[in-house]
Amino acid sequence: MRRRWLINISIYISLLLLALCFLAPIVLMVVGSLKPDAKVLIEAGSLKAVLPDQLSLQNYSDVFTRVDFMRYLLNSLLISGSIVVVGLAVNSLAGYAFARMQWRGRDLMFALVLMIMIVPLEAIAVPLFYEVTLLGWRDTYIVQIVPFIANAFSICLFYTFFLGLPRELEEAARIDGAGVFRTFVSIIVPNAKPVFATVAILTFLMQWGAFLWPLMVTSGEAVRPLPLGIAAFYTLPPLQWGDIFAFGVMMVAPILILFLLFQRWFVRGVAATGIKG
Amino acid sequence: MRSHPTAWLFAAPALFGLLAFVALPFVLAIGLAFTNLRLGSPLPTEFVGLEQFRRIFADDAFLRALLNNTSFALVVVPLQTGLALLLALLLNRRLAGMTWFRTLFFMPVVFPLSLVAVVWVLIFAPGANGMMNAMLEVVTFGIWMPRDFLHDPVLALPAIMLTSIWQGMGFQMVIILAGLQAIPHELYEAAAIDGASRWRQLVHVTLPQLRNTLIFVVLVTTILSFRLFDQVQIMTQGGPHNATTTAMYEAVQAAFSRQQVAKGSAITVVLFVIVLLIAWLQRRLLRQEREIV
Numbered sequence: 427m428r429r430r431w432l433i434n435i436s437i438y439i440s441l442l443l444l445a446l447c448f449l450a451p452i453v454l455m456v457v458g459s460l461k462p463d464a465k466v467l468i469e470a471g472s473l474k475a476v477l478p479d480q481l482s483l484q485n486y487s488d489v490f491t492r493v494d495f496m497r498y499l500l501n502s503l504l505i506s507g508s509i510v511v512v513g514l515a516v517n518s519l520a521g522y523a524f525a526r527m528q529w530r531g532r533d534l535m536f537a538l539v540l541m542i543m544i545v546p547l548e549a550i551a552v553p554l555f556y557e558v559t560l561l562g563w564r565d566t567y568i569v570q571i572v573p574f575i576a577n578a579f580s581i582c583l584f585y586t587f588f589l590g591l592p593r594e595l596e597e598a599a600r601i602d603g604a605g606v607f608r609t610f611v612s613i614i615v616p617n618a619k620p621v622f623a624t625v626a627i628l629t630f631l632m633q634w635g636a637f638l639w640p641l642m643v644t645s646g647e648a649v650r651p652l653p654l655g656i657a658a659f660y661t662l663p664p665l666q667w668g669d670i671f672a673f674g675v676m677m678v679a680p681i682l683i684l685f686l687l688f689q690r691w692f693v694r695g696v697a698a699t700g701i702k703g
Numbered sequence: 704m705r706s707h708p709t710a711w712l713f714a715a716p717a718l719f720g721l722l723a724f725v726a727l728p729f730v731l732a733i734g735l736a737f738t739n740l741r742l743g744s745p746l747p748t749e750f751v752g753l754e755q756f757r758r759i760f761a762d763d764a765f766l767r768a769l770l771n772n773t774s775f776a777l778v779v780v781p782l783q784t785g786l787a788l789l790l791a792l793l794l795n796r797r798l799a800g801m802t803w804f805r806t807l808f809f810m811p812v813v814f815p816l817s818l819v820a821v822v823w824v825l826i827f828a829p830g831a832n833g834m835m836n837a838m839l840e841v842v843t844f845g846i847w848m849p850r851d852f853l854h855d856p857v858l859a860l861p862a863i864m865l866t867s868i869w870q871g872m873g874f875q876m877v878i879i880l881a882g883l884q885a886i887p888h889e890l891y892e893a894a895a896i897d898g899a900s901r902w903r904q905l906v907h908v909t910l911p912q913l914r915n916t917l918i919f920v921v922l923v924t925t926i927l928s929f930r931l932f933d934q935v936q937i938m939t940q941g942g943p944h945n946a947t948t949t950a951m952y953e954a955v956q957a958a959f960s961r962q963q964v965a966k967g968s969a970i971t972v973v974l975f976v977i978v979l980l981i982a983w984l985q986r987r988l989l990r991q992e993r994e995i996v
Contacts, residue, residue, distance in 0.1 A: 449807065527713065529707050538721070538726070549732070552735075552955075573720070606707070657821070
């Protein structure tokens, strides 16, 4: 029994040490955002980085006077939000068609979806950039939303989930004379909340941090999302770390709050990507 | 087995999106890579065969980029997977507070990479004031001399590696944790009856049972290593002297700063071939497993 006790104590100690390492950058950011700019860099190497002697919200108001933070935030919300909402509808319908309906070309199309799943955005970014240039879409919201609505991975997650639903659900609805679409909306969707939550969270997580694509296709501030905002703010002279960290805290706050509220779903969503493999 | 008239309507929007924004650019990439297309160039676009590929493979910056991606994978994949496995094993016990630790280790995953990169620029700040420099000075009892990590040809890439491990570890940890929880309890009970020690249980039960999960995690992280871009763009812009450039950084530089769409496409085709090889390897390894069982 004593040995077991010793093992548990050593597990806690190693976890605590690792937790300190993982927490340090976050604490540095949050505390730095509350300190006078000049002190952030000077004190970064000392204990004062985490135990400041004076705190203020000055940096937060500075962010709003130095850049149009609200604009970046609303752009990010609009872009990520549209991709999530429209994506849920489009990909769940496709997943359902693959899982529960008979149609010509289904197997061929499903093979295509599986193939597309391994193509990362990076591998097609340049020709896609050329394509949207020809379409005249550069510097718009559309260019940041439309290409990412259909998602092979989301389709597969829906497909797998719908395959596992009992067939009796639909049969009961069909006897009542409901059409396919009505059956889907009123019977299938309410029974598939977990997969909708998983897909919504994964999609939002990916899109909120999108950097490469917006960097390639936008040049003005008007339609740029938060990740480009912080990259630009960080190079905007004078270099004021307190302001940059205040920007960072406000940028991560929405997704962090979502994460803390719906933790179980985040973890389940990420774990789902692994089970699929 | 009759065809459903509305099925096509259900699938059409998604299929259209995938064809127009993944399949078409993919075909376009292969097509463009064999031309000399430059946006805004007065010269007519011509078919140039393998010329672009010959050029990128004679380009020192691109070769350096491939080398950097490879060393990134060779360092980050084992370190990150090892750390994730260790943490998952520690967390997979019925002790109080484990959910708290899981939340904490997973938290960096929700941080956008651009923000993570900016925060770590300050951590790697030059001079004795920098957090990393100060920490290294303490743990080496003053032997460490302050360095300018991000402008140091030797230390810049490791700095980016560390940043990436911090952000990505939680992702793997959660997948491995799910894998651990799927291992049937009877296996451990049987091992315990046979008198197997904790260590032997780990080697003979846990690791073989986790095989597929680990293959998945390793290969996904390897693919991510070849997609590396955000951290490089923000922290070092490929420098100093290409010490941190990556294939994707070179592709964006070509297509975007120099308008060389054809060259950028050729680079992304190479990138895709690498990803395809890794995915093929994964499928082979997983199939092998199924044949054994």
